[in-house]
Amino acid sequence: MENPTPFACRTEIGQNFLVDPKVVRDLVAAAAPDPDTVVLEVGPGKGILTEALLGSPCRKVFSLEIDRRLEPFLEPLFARYAPKGTLLWGDALRVTFQDLLPEIPHLVAANLPYHITTPLIWKFLEELTPRGTRTLVLMVQREAAWRLMAQEGSRDRTPLGITLQRMGTLRKVRAVSPGAFRPIPQVASTILEIRIQREPDLANDPSWRAFVRGSFAQRRKTLVNNWIAGWRLPREEAEGRLAPLALPRTARPEELTLPQWIRLAQEHDWRREGGPAPEGRSAERER
Numbered sequence: 001m002e003n004p005t006p007f008a009c010r011t012e013i014g015q016n017f018l019v020d021p022k023v024v025r026d027l028v029a030a031a032a033p034d035p036d037t038v039v040l041e042v043g044p045g046k047g048i049l050t051e052a053l054l055g056s057p058c059r060k061v062f063s064l065e066i067d068r069r070l071e072p073f074l075e076p077l078f079a080r081y082a083p084k085g086t087l088l089w090g091d092a093l094r095v096t097f098q099d100l101l102p103e104i105p106h107l108v109a110a111n112l113p114y115h116i117t118t119p120l121i122w123k124f125l126e127e128l129t130p131r132g133t134r135t136l137v138l139m140v141q142r143e144a145a146w147r148l149m150a151q152e153g154s155r156d157r158t159p160l161g162i163t164l165q166r167m168g169t170l171r172k173v174r175a176v177s178p179g180a181f182r183p184i185p186q187v188a189s190t191i192l193e194i195r196i197q198r199e200p201d202l203a204n205d206p207s208w209r210a211f212v213r214g215s216f217a218q219r220r221k222t223l224v225n226n227w228i229a230g231w232r233l234p235r236e237e238a239e240g241r242l243a244p245l246a247l248p249r250t251a252r253p254e255e256l257t258l259p260q261w262i263r264l265a266q267e268h269d270w271r272r273e274g275g276p277a278p279e280g281r282s283a284e285r286e287r
């Protein structure tokens, strides 16, 4: 029999497939699905993680893949486990999860396409956690994990990391070396477990979103200067917002502790009611 043409991986859309079964086992063990659990997997690829999820005690697995060329790998797998799994085709950033999924998943378990890690996690927080998703177990690039878990004082601190920390707990499950994937990527990876325990609708709070995004708009600027630029606040007013926190006027966004972020968010309305603020060309992409 002729050899089939090998699958040409598109690494620009994150097609580095897991090949280490121990890593797959560790990811599923961290997710710990029980017989009631409905799981969403984004990017099943050739199906190594999908198969472990389908073989776990969970009730249902929905897998959403963008690349139809993977059909020959995935169709037979889903047929084997029918009706436990449902294979869906589409772009995870463009679908509306509520319309796509007949049930809201309790758990998202995925080896993410790394190029869309940040917008995809925001989307989970906007569309899924408000409706009941409580656990995310995600393979991400190591540096993305650092940014999500970064504490005050770290230059890696980001709006998304602070949002997740306000909503629950983040735990590093394990480090994963490039050799666990084919093709071998140039970056190291981390499995991260995120448990949502508070404020599941936080990402849909326009004041919170504007506040964290605008405060980090220009990292090299002080908080006060970001507030002046973003909200057109008079300097006195901006400095007045910082004063009760006993922080210097020169404090930068990464210096705030989580309780300080929460206090500032609760004490002021950060929606930009005075008209759209300049999202200047130098404003950083929301992370």
Ligand SMILES: C[S@@+](CC[C@H](N)C(=O)[O-])C[C@H]1O[C@@H](n2cnc3c(N)ncnc32)[C@H](O)[C@@H]1O
Pocket (backbone or CB within 6 Å): 013, 014, 015, 016, 017, 018, 019, 042, 043, 044, 045, 046, 047, 048, 049, 050, 064, 065, 066, 067, 090, 091, 092, 093, 110, 111, 112, 113, 114, 116
């Ligand atoms: C890192 S691979 C993981 C594959 C498989 N789960 C594994 O662990 O081997 C990421 C997968 O996400 C898919 N993907 C990339 N962008 C996507 C998108 N916007 N929506 C859905 N799937 C996407 C890729 O085609 C690829 O199969």
